Amino acid sequence: DTGVSQNPRHKITKRGQNVTFRCDPISEHNRLYWYRQTLGQGPEFLTYFQNEAQLEKSRLLSDRFSAERPKGSFSTLEIQRTEQGDSAMYLCASSSAGQGHSYEQYFGPGTRLTVT
Amino acid sequence: AQSVSQHNHHVILSEAASLELGCNYSYGGTVNLFWYVQYPGQHLQLLLKYFSGDPLVKGIKGFEAEFIKSKFSFNLRKPSVQWSDTAEYFCAVTSSSNTGKLIFGQGTTLQVKP
Numbered sequence: 001d002t003g004v005s006q007n008p009r010h011k012i013t014k015r016g017q018n019v020t021f022r023c024d025p026i027s028e029h030n031r032l033y034w035y036r037q038t039l040g041q042g043p044e045f046l047t048y049f050q051n052e053a054q055l056e057k058s059r060l061l062s063d064r065f066s067a068e069r070p071k072g073s074f075s076t077l078e079i080q081r082t083e084q085g086d087s088a089m090y091l092c093a094s095s096s097a098g099q100g101h102s103y104e105q106y107f108g109p110g111t112r113l114t115v116t
Numbered sequence: 117a118q119s120v121s122q123h124n125h126h127v128i129l130s131e132a133a134s135l136e137l138g139c140n141y142s143y144g145g146t147v148n149l150f151w152y153v154q155y156p157g158q159h160l161q162l163l164l165k166y167f168s169g170d171p172l173v174k175g176i177k178g179f180e181a182e183f184i185k186s187k188f189s190f191n192l193r194k195p196s197v198q199w200s201d202t203a204e205y206f207c208a209v210t211s212s213s214n215t216g217k218l219i220f221g222q223g224t225t226l227q228v229k230p
Contacts, residue, residue, distance in 0.1 A: 033216075033217060035218075042120075042208070042222050043218070044220070045219070056217065091160070104162060104165060105216070105218060107160040108159060109158075
């Protein structure tokens with residue numbers, strides 16, 4: 001399968017714990033995006049990378065959130081000191097900038113986080 | 117700030133009925149528009165997209181959408197729905213910068229009765 005993959009698919013954690021999610025984009029894609037989706041809402045943009053550079057962060061991304069894409073391939077999203085309000089589906093998407101379809105993003109299955 | 121509004125939150129249709137889902141966006145510049153679909157238990161998939169040119173775009177599975185610039189709209193249509201079209205549909209627009217980040221509407225849940 002050459003699509004976007006995310007791990008884990010589900011994560012249950014206690015409030016105050018740290019969690020880390022991983023996203024593996026489509027191999028030739030240089031752009032990687034993180035979104036968050038809560039029940040009954042559309043995905044909301046969190047941050048994006050072009051290669052290894054994090055070029056934009058949403059105001060939704062508090063200081064407890066950090067994302068990396070160290071070698072321009074996979075990315076991790078870490079949430080420190082989780083709160084119940086962090087419970088959501090975290091989606092990763094990738095795209096290939098500079099070509100005719102630079103804005104066509106391919107989404108992974110998401111990681112569902114439940115904070116108890 | 118850019119925003120996307122989907123008028124219908126929950127639509128119930130019988131098979132063979134025609135479908136039209138409304139989508140309006142707020143942004144005065146050049147836009148790229150998308151419809152994504154999420155079938156039960158699956159991830160978001162691109163249904164169709166508009167970048168430029170013919171404002172009537174055709175997507176997968178018989179879906180089409182029409183971009184009307186003067187109305188800031190990008191409505192999704194299908195002449196005859198099937199039970200397998202039961203899913204959640206999201207309209208999205210790219211931001212004004214070159215980041216490509218998507219601004220999504222809140223989604224419309226379509227339930228097709230057999």
